Amino acid sequence: MNFSKTKLMSNKDDKPMINIEGTEIEHVDKYTNLGQNVRVSKENHTTEISRRVKMGWAAFGRLSYGAQTWIFTKINMEKIRKTQRAMELQMLGISLKGHKTNEDIRNRTKVKDGVEQAAKLKWAGHN
Known part of the structure; x- marks a missing residue:
C-alpha cells in the first residue's frame, strides 16, 4: 500500500488525524476512483454527469483530430x-x-462529415 497516495474521505465533521507508518493520511472532500468522481456531497451526481x-x-472531436495529414483509403x-x-x-x-437515412441523422445533429472536413483541410494545405 502506498501511504503517500492514500486519502481519507468522511461524512463526519470530526476528522481525526490518522498517521500510518509515519505518513499522515490526507482528508479530502472528493477523489477520482476508476474514472469516476466520488464526493460525499449531494452535488456528486451533477458534478459527475x-x-x-x-x-x-x-x-468526439478527437475522432478526426489530425485527419488532414492522413492518407485515406476507402476502408479507413x-x-x-x-x-x-x-x-x-x-x-x-x-x-x-x-433511423431512416444518414442525411436525416446529419440534419438532426448538424454535425459535418469528419472525412469530408479533413479532405477540405488537406486540399487547402492545412497538413
Whole structure:
C-alpha cells in the first residue's frame, strides 16, 4: 500500500488525524476512483454527469483530430464514417435499426462529415 497516495474521505465533521507508518493520511472532500468522481456531497451526481458530458464531447472531436495529414483509403474512410454515425445515433438516442437515412441523422445533429472536413483541410494545405 502506498501511504503517500492514500486519502481519507468522511461524512463526519470530526476528522481525526490518522498517521500510518509515519505518513499522515490526507482528508479530502472528493477523489477520482476508476474514472469516476466520488464526493460525499449531494452535488456528486451533477458534478459527475457534467464531467462525463465534457469527456464525451472531447472524445468526439478527437475522432478526426489530425485527419488532414492522413492518407485515406476507402476502408479507413468508411471506418471513420461508421464511427461518427454511431456517435451521432447515440447522441440522438436512436437505435441502429431506428433511423431512416444518414442525411436525416446529419440534419438532426448538424454535425459535418469528419472525412469530408479533413479532405477540405488537406486540399487547402492545412497538413
